[in-house]
Amino acid sequence: MRTSGMAVFKQQKVDDLYEIGEALGSGQFAVVKRCREKSTGLDFAAKFIKKRVSRGSRRGVRREAIEREVHLLQSLQHANIVTLHDVFESRTDVVLVLELVSGGELFDFLAQKDSLCEEEATQFLKQILEGVRYLHSKRIAHFDLKPENIILLDKNVPVPRIKIIDFGLAHKIEAGTEFKEIFGTAEFVAPEIVNYEQLGLEADMWSVGVITYILLSGASPFLGDTKQETLGNVSAMNYDFDPEFFGTTSELAKNFIRGLLEKDTRKRMTIEDALDHPWIKPSNPRQALVKRLSVVNLENFRRQYIRRRWQLSIRIVSLCNHLTRMMRKGPPKLSGRPERECDSDQEDDVMRFRPRSRKRSSTS
Incomplete structure (x- = not known):
């Protein structure tokens, strides 16, 4: 458990204390290792970010x-974060x-089950939603919600x-601040990211819709x-x-997905919706029964999840080859368009561009 007086960046060597x-895993610019705190004997995960x-440099x-990631994490304390x-x-x-979160990905766990009804599925989904509600209550958007980032403790x-x-x-x-950026994992990004439009908490809800679609x-x-x-x-x-x-999927579940995969952010369901x-929260016994009887x-x-993972692995190889060619060419020439950033520590098809944020004028 962290304390309020924890230093933001300790300058001593991590292996002096751990x-x-x-x-445990690695990404493009990061490796995660198991570690043990010498003073307490407790196990943690150490993420070494280059x-x-x-x-x-592009490396x-x-x-x-x-710093942004650290400051955000230091402000968070929730059972599902x-x-x-x-x-x-x-x-x-x-x-x-x-x-230390060592239970593996949720979807890998579900793929090993013998049976799964929608009632069980929503128990997991509700935990995701509770975590997102906590983030959104602090006006924090995750912007990279996907199965690989949903892990079991x-x-x-x-x-x-x-x-x-x-x-x-x-x-x-931030209220009153225009925030536009093209980033995230293509499979899960909302249309407003693709179209380089104003971004907000709504983008996470779209990603939850994609996750739910895959879950079912x-x-x-x-x-x-x-x-x-x-x-x-x-x-x-x-x-x-x-x-x-979706032959055995309930209409309730499809309606839930439709409410999230809504292009108009004003009509898209909020986290409270x-x-x-x-x-998620049946209002009568019939709806509760539908969830119990509808099976995944x-x-x-x-079969489909294995196919998806195979497609992603092929794309990872392609991305790595692309990055290698870019580094050999050297830094790109500057232009009026957003500069491509490849500073993700993920091994996914991740898009990153230099952010463009500015205060709205008083007339806007």
Whole structure:
């Protein structure tokens, strides 16, 4: 548990206070390792983030982006949000010591189940929604909600607890500030991100809709063969409820998804709307019975989810090759368009551009 007096960036060596263990995972500019605090014997996860050494470099993460992630994490304390415990900085890295979340991805856990009804599915989804409600109550948008960032604290318990992780793209949405940026994972980004429009908390709700669609079918509503095709599908709202995948899905569940995959942000469900939706919170016994009797076709879920992961792995290889070619060419020439940023520590098809935020004029 962190304390209010915790230093933001400790300049001492992390291994003076922690025993560093085996690697748990890695991304483009980060590696996560198990660690144990010497003074307490408690286990944590140490995320080593490679800092960008110069403005012209494309390797590493900009320090201001790391600072934003740290400051946001330090303000968060919720059962469904990963907890920041400590922060260290060296000449080349920043190390975030985080709560150890070792239960694996929620969807990997579900793919191993023998059966799953919608009532059980909504128990997990409600935890995601509770985490998002906490973030949105603080005017924080995650901007990268996806299955890979929905992790179980411990899968070996009757009802595993959900933890939302990775706040590298998260931003606090300030009232009266225009915020436009093209970033995120193409498969889960909202149309307003694709179209470079004003962004807000609504973008997270779209991502929850995509997650729910995948949760009930294994299929991804907008995923194309290329990133461009995926973004085109998002912008065109090109999705449906294929009977092959949604033949046993309740109309309540489909209505929930439709309310989230709404292009007009003013009509899209808010987090409170989602939590009050009858699929999540039945208003009568009939709706509760529908949830119990409607089942997820896990055979389809496993087959489609494996296909999705395979497509992503192919895209990761393509992205790595693209980045290698970019680095060989050197820094790009500046232009009037947003500069492409590849400072994600994710191994996904992640889009990042230099943010453009400014105060609205009094006449706008």
